[in-house]
Amino acid sequence: MSIRLWKEVRALSLAWIVALFLPIVAMKTDFLVQQCWIFLCGAGYLGLGAMSFGYEINHGTLPLLLSQPVSRRRLWLEKTAVLAVVMGVTFLAHVVVCILFKLSLVLAFEILLAAVCAFLVCPAMTLIVKNTLAAAVFTPIVLAVVGLGVFGITDLLYPARVEAMNGGDTLVYFQVIPAVAAAGVIFVIGYFIFQRLECREFLGREVGLAWLLAPGRWLLTASGPGTWWSSLVLKELQLHRLNFFLAFLFVLACLASAFHAWLKPVLIYGDDFFYRMPFLIYWAIAPLTIGAVPIAEERQLGVLEWQMAMPPARGKQWAIKAIVTYLVGVAWLVILPVACLIGLYRPLQIPFFENDLQVAWTCVAALGLMTLAFYTSSLCATTLRTVLVTLAALISVSLSMAAFFWIPSVLDYYTQFLWRCESEQLLKFLISSSPFGVLFTISLFTAMGIGVISALILGLCRVNYLANDPRRWFVKTQWVIVVLGVDLLVNSLIYFSNLLAEFKITPL
Amino acid sequence: MNAEIPAIDIQHLARKYGRTDAVNDLSLTVRPGRCYGFFGRNGAGKTTTIKCLLNLLRPTSGSIQVFGMDPRRQEAEVKARVCYVPDVVAFYPWMTVRGALDYLASFREKWNRETEITLLKRFDLDPRKSTSGLSKGQRMQLALIAAICPEPELLVLDEPTSGLDPIVRRDFIRTVIGAYQAGDPGRRTVFVSTHLISEFEGLIDEFSIIEKGRTLLALEADAAREQFQRIDARFALAPPLLDDTEIVQSKRDGRELSLIVRGNIEKVSAHLRAHRPESMNTQALTLEEIFLATLA
Known part of the structure; x- marks a missing residue:
C-alpha cells in the first residue's frame, strides 16, 4: 500500500477499532438492546468521519500536508477514498453480525444509512467548524434537524396525507430522503471548502455562544477585581462553550416540537418517537461532551501545562474543574431536560417515557456517563479521542459482566447472612412493600453504589490530572479498576432488582 | 530554465x-x-x-x-x-x-x-x-x-x-x-x-x-553595507546637534556621539569634522544593525 494511503489508514486506526470491534463485541454481551447498538455503530462512523480531516487539524499537520506538491483535489480524493473503504469494511462486518445474530435486515439498512450520512457530512463538518468533537456532535444534529424538520412541516401542511401513509413510508419519504439529500449537498460543500482552506495560526474555531456566559461573567466580577478562583471558574465555563451551545440547540428543538404539538391536536403513530428525538440525541451526546471537554480540551489547545504552572495548587484547580463540570452537568443533563418536559411537554400532553422513574434513571445514567467521560478526559489528548475511549470503556464494562457472574452469589451469601442475624426485623422493614421502605432501600443502595464508584472514578481522575502524565502501568491498572468498579455497580443493581422481584416488591 | x-x-x-x-x-x-x-x-x-x-x-x-x-x-x-x-x-x-x-x-x-x-x-x-x-x-x-x-x-x-x-x-x-x-x-x-x-x-x-505589512527597505546586502555606515566621534565638549537628512539614528553618551548614516557619508563626516572631534571613525553596519536602525 502506498505510504500516503497507509498514513491515512493509520490516522483512522483508533476510531476504526472503536467503530469495527466494539459494536460486534457488544452484541456478545446480551446487554445492549438494538437501539443502543445502532447508537454505538453510528458513534463509530461519526468518529471515523471526524478523524479523517480532524486528525490533521488536531495535530497541526495541515500546513505540512498542504505544502506538499500534490493538488488539493488529489488529497481530498485520497482521504475520502480511504474513509470510504474503512467505513465499507466496518459496515460489512456489522452486516455479518446482523446475519449471525439473526437480526432484522432493516437494522442493517439503518446502519448503512448512518455510515453513508457520516461519510458525507462529518468530513465536511470538520472543515467547517475545525473542531473534531463539534463536527461529530453537529453531524447527527444537522441531519436530525433536516429530517425531522421536513417531517414536521409536511405533517402540518398535509396531515391527512401523512396519516394515510404507514410509519415506514413516512420515515423514508419525509426523513431519510431529505436527510441523505442534505448530506450529499454538505459533502459537495466540504470539497469546495477544502479547495479554499487556509492555514491560519489558530485553526480551531470558537463554537459556542459567548454571550450566554455574560451573566456568569458579571456575577463573578461584580464584587470587584477577579480572584484566582473566579478566574478559574469563568475559564472552566468558557471551556464548556460547546455544551452551552448544545443546550441552546436542545431548547430550540424542544420548542419546535412543542410548537408542532400545539398546532397538531391529534398525535398519530410515530409521533412519540418524533417528540422523543431531541431528548434521546441530547442525552446521548451531551454527557460525553460535558465530560470530555474539561481536561482534554485544554490539553488539545496546548494550554494545560501552562495552566498547571500557575500559582493555584493543581489540586485546587482540579477541584474547581470538577465542581464546574458537575454543576454544568446537573444544569444541562437534569434540570434543563426536566424543565422542558414539565414546562413544554406535560401541558401539551406529549407522550414521553412511561413514568417519572424512567426519567430519573435516565438523568442518573447521563450523569454517570458524564463522570466516566470526565475520567477518560484525564488520560486522552483530544476531546474526540476521549469520547471514543469512553465508548470503549462502556463496552469493556459490558464485556466483563459475564466474567463477574460470581458477584451476585457473593451478595446472595451476604443477604442470607443478614437474614439470619438479629437485624432480621430491620431488614424486613427495609424491603417491606411500603412505598417508603422501597424508596429508602433503593435510594440507599443506589446512592452507596453510585456514590462509591463515582468517588473512585473521580479520585483516579484527580490522580491523573495532578500527575499530568501517569505511568503506563498505572493507566492500565486504572482501567481494570474502573471497569471492575462500574461492572460491580451494574451487577449489584441488577442483583438487587432481582432480589426485590423475588420478594415481590413492585416499583412505584 | x-x-x-x-x-x-x-x-x-x-x-x-x-x-x-x-x-x-x-x-x-x-x-x-x-x-x-x-x-x-x-x-x-x-x-x-x-x-x-x-x-x-x-x-x-x-x-x-x-x-x-x-x-x-x-x-x-x-x-x-x-x-x-x-x-x-x-x-x-x-x-x-x-x-x-x-x-x-x-x-x-x-x-x-x-x-x-x-x-x-x-x-x-x-x-x-x-x-x-x-x-x-x-x-x-x-x-x-x-x-x-x-x-x-x-x-x-x-x-x-x-x-x-x-x-x-x-x-x-x-x-x-x-x-x-x-x-x-x-x-x-x-x-x-x-x-x-x-x-x-x-x-x-x-x-x-x-x-x-509594508516594505520599509529592500536592498542588496553589499549595497546596504555601503549605504549604511556608523560614525563614532568623541568631542571635548558636548557633541553637536546635526540635522542632516542622511542621519538615520543618533545616540549621545556624554561626550561621545554615534551616528548611523545612510547615503552621503562624506557630507555628514565633513559636518562632524567642522566641529573638531577628538576622534572619529567610520565603519560599515551589519545587517542586524541596519535592521535595528531602520525600525528604530
Missing part, C-alpha cells in the same frame, strides 16, 4: 484578518540563485506573506508569482519546485524519523538519500526514534532535512533556526544552507524569514525589511 523569470515576484500584496491589515501593499522580487532575507518585527506580516506564497492563505488583493506561476491556479506545479519549513513544525506522532522522511519523500520525484544520511548524522538524529519523542529543535532539524533532500529550486524557511542550539545553528547556516546553494549555483534560491539576522550575515545576498 529562463534566468530572467524571478523565483518570487510579489506585487502589491494585501491580506486582511477581519479589519486588521496583516500585509498591506507589499512588493518584492527575488531573483533565482539568491539567498533572500525577509526581516521584520513580530507581527510584521512575514509568515502571512510566506503562506500566501504557498497558497496556504489567499491574498485579499495583489499578485504572487513563483517561477512565473500562480500558486493558486498551479498549486501542485509550484510546490513541486518549492520546499517549505514552517515556523511551527508538527509531524504525525506515530511516525519515526525514518518513517516521516519516507512519507515526505513519497511526494517528491527527486530525493537525495546521500544528503539525507549525511544530515541525519550531522544532526545526530536516530532514524528509529519516534517523532513524538523529539524536542522542538530536533523536529526543526528533521523538517530542514526533509526540505533539503528533494533539492528544490526554492527553499522557503520561516524561522528555521528556532529551537536550534548555537552549535547546530551555526553549522546549519554556514554548511547546510551554504552547501545547498553551492550544489547548483544560480538555480537554487533561498527565501528565509528570521530574527537571527547576524547568523545569516554571510549568506544573505538581498533582503527586505517589512513593518506593519
Whole structure:
C-alpha cells in the first residue's frame, strides 16, 4: 500500500477499532438492546468521519500536508477514498453480525444509512467548524434537524396525507430522503471548502455562544477585581462553550416540537418517537461532551501545562474543574431536560417515557456517563479521542459482566447472612412493600453504589490530572479498576432488582 | 530554465484578518540563485506573506508569482519546485524519523538519500526514534532535512533556526544552507524569514525589511553595507546637534556621539569634522544593525 494511503489508514486506526470491534463485541454481551447498538455503530462512523480531516487539524499537520506538491483535489480524493473503504469494511462486518445474530435486515439498512450520512457530512463538518468533537456532535444534529424538520412541516401542511401513509413510508419519504439529500449537498460543500482552506495560526474555531456566559461573567466580577478562583471558574465555563451551545440547540428543538404539538391536536403513530428525538440525541451526546471537554480540551489547545504552572495548587484547580463540570452537568443533563418536559411537554400532553422513574434513571445514567467521560478526559489528548475511549470503556464494562457472574452469589451469601442475624426485623422493614421502605432501600443502595464508584472514578481522575502524565502501568491498572468498579455497580443493581422481584416488591 | 523569470515576484500584496491589515501593499522580487532575507518585527506580516506564497492563505488583493506561476491556479506545479519549513513544525506522532522522511519523500520525484544520511548524522538524529519523542529543535532539524533532500529550486524557511542550539545553528547556516546553494549555483534560491539576522550575515545576498505589512527597505546586502555606515566621534565638549537628512539614528553618551548614516557619508563626516572631534571613525553596519536602525 502506498505510504500516503497507509498514513491515512493509520490516522483512522483508533476510531476504526472503536467503530469495527466494539459494536460486534457488544452484541456478545446480551446487554445492549438494538437501539443502543445502532447508537454505538453510528458513534463509530461519526468518529471515523471526524478523524479523517480532524486528525490533521488536531495535530497541526495541515500546513505540512498542504505544502506538499500534490493538488488539493488529489488529497481530498485520497482521504475520502480511504474513509470510504474503512467505513465499507466496518459496515460489512456489522452486516455479518446482523446475519449471525439473526437480526432484522432493516437494522442493517439503518446502519448503512448512518455510515453513508457520516461519510458525507462529518468530513465536511470538520472543515467547517475545525473542531473534531463539534463536527461529530453537529453531524447527527444537522441531519436530525433536516429530517425531522421536513417531517414536521409536511405533517402540518398535509396531515391527512401523512396519516394515510404507514410509519415506514413516512420515515423514508419525509426523513431519510431529505436527510441523505442534505448530506450529499454538505459533502459537495466540504470539497469546495477544502479547495479554499487556509492555514491560519489558530485553526480551531470558537463554537459556542459567548454571550450566554455574560451573566456568569458579571456575577463573578461584580464584587470587584477577579480572584484566582473566579478566574478559574469563568475559564472552566468558557471551556464548556460547546455544551452551552448544545443546550441552546436542545431548547430550540424542544420548542419546535412543542410548537408542532400545539398546532397538531391529534398525535398519530410515530409521533412519540418524533417528540422523543431531541431528548434521546441530547442525552446521548451531551454527557460525553460535558465530560470530555474539561481536561482534554485544554490539553488539545496546548494550554494545560501552562495552566498547571500557575500559582493555584493543581489540586485546587482540579477541584474547581470538577465542581464546574458537575454543576454544568446537573444544569444541562437534569434540570434543563426536566424543565422542558414539565414546562413544554406535560401541558401539551406529549407522550414521553412511561413514568417519572424512567426519567430519573435516565438523568442518573447521563450523569454517570458524564463522570466516566470526565475520567477518560484525564488520560486522552483530544476531546474526540476521549469520547471514543469512553465508548470503549462502556463496552469493556459490558464485556466483563459475564466474567463477574460470581458477584451476585457473593451478595446472595451476604443477604442470607443478614437474614439470619438479629437485624432480621430491620431488614424486613427495609424491603417491606411500603412505598417508603422501597424508596429508602433503593435510594440507599443506589446512592452507596453510585456514590462509591463515582468517588473512585473521580479520585483516579484527580490522580491523573495532578500527575499530568501517569505511568503506563498505572493507566492500565486504572482501567481494570474502573471497569471492575462500574461492572460491580451494574451487577449489584441488577442483583438487587432481582432480589426485590423475588420478594415481590413492585416499583412505584 | 529562463534566468530572467524571478523565483518570487510579489506585487502589491494585501491580506486582511477581519479589519486588521496583516500585509498591506507589499512588493518584492527575488531573483533565482539568491539567498533572500525577509526581516521584520513580530507581527510584521512575514509568515502571512510566506503562506500566501504557498497558497496556504489567499491574498485579499495583489499578485504572487513563483517561477512565473500562480500558486493558486498551479498549486501542485509550484510546490513541486518549492520546499517549505514552517515556523511551527508538527509531524504525525506515530511516525519515526525514518518513517516521516519516507512519507515526505513519497511526494517528491527527486530525493537525495546521500544528503539525507549525511544530515541525519550531522544532526545526530536516530532514524528509529519516534517523532513524538523529539524536542522542538530536533523536529526543526528533521523538517530542514526533509526540505533539503528533494533539492528544490526554492527553499522557503520561516524561522528555521528556532529551537536550534548555537552549535547546530551555526553549522546549519554556514554548511547546510551554504552547501545547498553551492550544489547548483544560480538555480537554487533561498527565501528565509528570521530574527537571527547576524547568523545569516554571510549568506544573505538581498533582503527586505517589512513593518506593519509594508516594505520599509529592500536592498542588496553589499549595497546596504555601503549605504549604511556608523560614525563614532568623541568631542571635548558636548557633541553637536546635526540635522542632516542622511542621519538615520543618533545616540549621545556624554561626550561621545554615534551616528548611523545612510547615503552621503562624506557630507555628514565633513559636518562632524567642522566641529573638531577628538576622534572619529567610520565603519560599515551589519545587517542586524541596519535592521535595528531602520525600525528604530
